[in-house]
Amino acid sequence: MSGDLAAAARRAAELRRGIEQANYEYYVLDAPTLSDADYDRLLRELKALEGAHPELVTPDSPTQRVGAEPASQLEKVRHLAPLYSLDNAFEADELRAWEDRNARIVPEVRQGGYVVELKIDGLAVALLYEDGVLVRGATRGNGTIGEDVTRNLRTIREIPLRLEGAPPRRLEGAPPRRLEVRGEVYMPISGFNQLNERRAAAGEATFANPRNAAAGSLRQLDPRITADRPLRFFGYQIQPDPEARERLPARTQAEVLDLLTRWRVPVNPERRACRELDEVIAYAAQVERDRERLDYAIDGVVVKVARLDLWPELGVVGEREPRWSVAYKFAPDLATTRLLAIEINVGRTGALNPYAVLEPVEIGGATVKLATLHNFEDIARKDLRVGDTVLVKRAGEVIPQVVAPITEKRTGQERRFAPPEKCPVCGTPVERPTDEVMAYCPNGSCPARIFWGLVHFASQDAMDIRGLGERTTQQLLDAGLVRHFADLYRIRPEDLLRLEGFAELSSRKLVEAIESSKTRPLARVLYALGIRHVGVHAAQLLARHFGTMEALAAAPPQELAAVHGIGETTAEAVAAWFGRAANRKLIERLSRAGVNLMEPVERAARLALSGLTFVITGTLPSMSRKEATAFIERHGGRVAGAVTRATDYLVAGEDPGSKLERARELGIRILSESELRQLALARADE
Ligand SMILES: [Zn+2]
Incomplete structure (x- = not known):
């Protein structure tokens, strides 16, 4: 070296x-x-x-x-030892029966104590560490064979890529050479709600619950999509390699959790070591009462026999369910009430979103009046009828859902629901794309679409116009001050003074906020336009690749789909959007209003070698001096003739001469031709 x-x-x-x-x-x-x-x-x-x-x-x-290439499929991998499933107990009596059965096999269980952990509604995974380094991560799968999602798991920043205490810094209680850390990948409720809002705004289907969202995010072929999702992780088990016969430096489950913490694996702080079963039951009741304040969904607690030496003695039932652990489930947050009406929201993309108006009902400490119905197909599949008594479910801060009608309670007075043929807002006949479950109002001038479109345009991830929320947007529309995005940039403070609630200062402030939104980078403008399938992530990819709205608008679908991370559906939606004359006119109006339609240079810099100065010396293996210069310049770098303190890199080939010595004196980094190519690529991936 x-x-x-x-x-x-x-x-x-x-x-x-x-x-x-x-x-x-x-x-x-x-x-x-x-x-x-x-x-x-x-x-x-x-x-x-x-x-x-x-x-x-x-x-x-x-x-x-970050930045791993998408895979074509998820490989199957075998776990070190099976990931078991758990038997359930729903009542305290069932939990006591579980202890009685165990005590008949191993009488010491009654005195050994228990460890109680929360049962998070997520996705079980096994992380394989070798010599302390994360080498593989897999989903549970069927318990024996799972799917390799290593690159996706690496994007979860709290999952250690190297266990603390592993060689070379071997500490007391060091991890075995080969082991699996098992735990739960989950999506916090706050992150889940934000993700769904973002997806709804981008015209994408929303996730039904945090568990589905976590599973869908982890099983992505493109790790960059996973990286964009708010996934978290808690570890709860260590599985050493059974072949290696290494002893785990822990005698109890509580010590296992402490060990994981010492290795810097996140462990849920909500847990308790209990001496006896009554304490377990009391703690579980307390968790159930307090579950509302948790930012993740749980459906119970997991009770484990504390002493690890009792586990093999207790054994496993049917090779699937271990006797030393049981899931003690909470009663789900369910209630029955009457479905008074089915109403429809028309969203920004024209999607018709049905929702249930319910007779107010108390579920888990909150009054529920509305619940989501997802789409018309869902209503038909569940055979929901207006007037039905329905089962409603609510989990934490997640939007309540109608689970099913209780058909035994029907009186014959219930009315079937017919999906509307026309948009309930503007009366335009609705469209149903054959491959989608959603129905859409195709009218681009539908007042509902314009309203939500403007709200989206001004939203934080888009043009971020402070003070332009739903209420003000409605006022602007009612007063006829705006009909489309571009109209916003013509509003003067005196126009606003006529509106209720506006004074001189607030009028000026809003106009200033609108004005300052003109300088947003292209990626935000693109997202703000509300093109179907173009979320924050896709907008960034497109903006960085094309650099200007003009270049993007001119790109045919094949060229759009060639952008790394952009799928065919998105490419076609973008091309179709720019194909419409009304949209091209809108872009022109935004441009004339002075809205920035370029991606700023400092972002472009991330694409290439911008801001870096190179000097070339010697003969490079495959590029002539001229070609190397062109390569650097094409990636945004600058080529200078002499090595100075301002030089960032010296690209050196054979027979380098005095420039190499000079660069060494100054401590300037020296690259080979292949390292130069790597550098351009590495920065392009940022
Ligand atoms: Zn409409």
């Missing part, structure tokens, strides 16, 4: 530790000590270093948490 490379390796190791420490503080301890800007700076430096020296990239590098 040359001195240069050794120094780079040391620096890379230092950066990796710093970044992972920051991840741990932020995600696990919830006590960050590093600013976002400093964090980004470290990550950028590490990426540049690994770009220049690809041999330094390790599987536990934080750069591996």
Whole structure:
């Protein structure tokens, strides 16, 4: 290893530790000590270093948490040992019966105590660590064979890529050489609600519950989509490699959880070691009462025999259900009430969203009056009729859902629901794309669509116009001040003064907020336009690739689909949108109003070598001097003739001459041709 490379390796190791420490503080301890800007700076430096020296990239590098290529399918993998399923207990008596059965096999269970953990409604996964490094992560699958989702799991920043205490820093209670950490991937309720809002705004189908959202996000073929989803993780079990016969430095489940914590695996702080079953039952009741304040959905607690040495003695029933653990389930948050009416919201994309108006009912401490009905197909499948007595479910902060009608309670007075033929707002005949469950109002000037379209345009992730919420938007529409996005930019403070609730200061402030939205980057404008299937992520990919609205508008569908991360459906939707004359006119009006339609240079810089100065010396293996210069310039870099302190990299080939010495004196990084290519690629992936 040359001195240069050794120094780079040391620096890379230092950066990796710093970044992972920051991840741990932020995600696990919830006590960050590093600013976002400093964090980004470290990550950028590490990426540049690994770009220049690809041999330094390790599987536990934080750069591996993002940007992996999409896979064509998820591979099947075999777990070290089966992931068991749990037997259920619904009543305290069933829990006591469980203990009685166990005590007949191993009398010590009654005295050994229990550990109670929360049963999170997520997705069980097994993380395989070798020599402390995360090498594989898989879904539960059928318990024996799961799906390899390693690259997706790496995007969850609180999952350690390297266990603390592993070699070379072997500490007391070090992890075995080969083991699986088992735990639950879940989506917090707050993140779930935001994700659904974002998806609804982008015209995409929403997820029914956090569990589905977590599963759908983890089983993505493209890890970048997973990286965009608010997934979290709690570990709860250690499975050493049965072949290796390594002993786990823990005697009880409580010690297992402490061990995981010491290895920096996040462990749910909500847990309790109980001496006897009555304590378990009391704790479970307390958890059930307090579950509303948790930001994740739980459906019970998991009770485990505390002493690990009793587990093999208790054994497994039917090779599937271990006797040492049981799920003690809560009664679901269900209630019955009457379905008074089915009403319809018309969204921004024209999607008709049916919802249930209910006779107010108390569920889990909240009064429920409305519930989602997803789509018309769902109503038909459940055979919901207006006037039905229905079962309603509510979980935490998730929007309540109508589960099913209680048909025995029908009186014959119930009315079947016919999906509307016409838009309930503008009367235009609705359309139903054959491959979708949704029905749409196709009228681009439908007042409901325009209203929600404007609300979306002004929203935080889009143009971020402060003060332009639903109420003000409705006022602007009612007063005839706007009919479309571009009209916003013609509003003067004196126009607003006529509106209720507006004074001089508030009028000026709104106009200023609208004015300042003109400088938003292209990605936000693109998202704000509300093109179907173009969410925040797709908008960023398109904006970075094309750079200008003009280039994007001119791109045929094949070219759009060629953008990494953009699927065919999105490509076609974008091309179709720009194909419409009314939309092209809208873009022209926005442009004339002074709205920025370009992606700023500093973002473009992430695509390439912008801001970097190179000097080339010697003979490169495959590129002539001229070609190398063109390559660097095409990726945004600058090529200079002489090595100075302002030089970022020296690209050196054979027979380099005095420039190489000069660069070494100044401590300037030296790249080979292939390292130069890597650098351009690495930065393109950011
Ligand atoms: Zn309509």
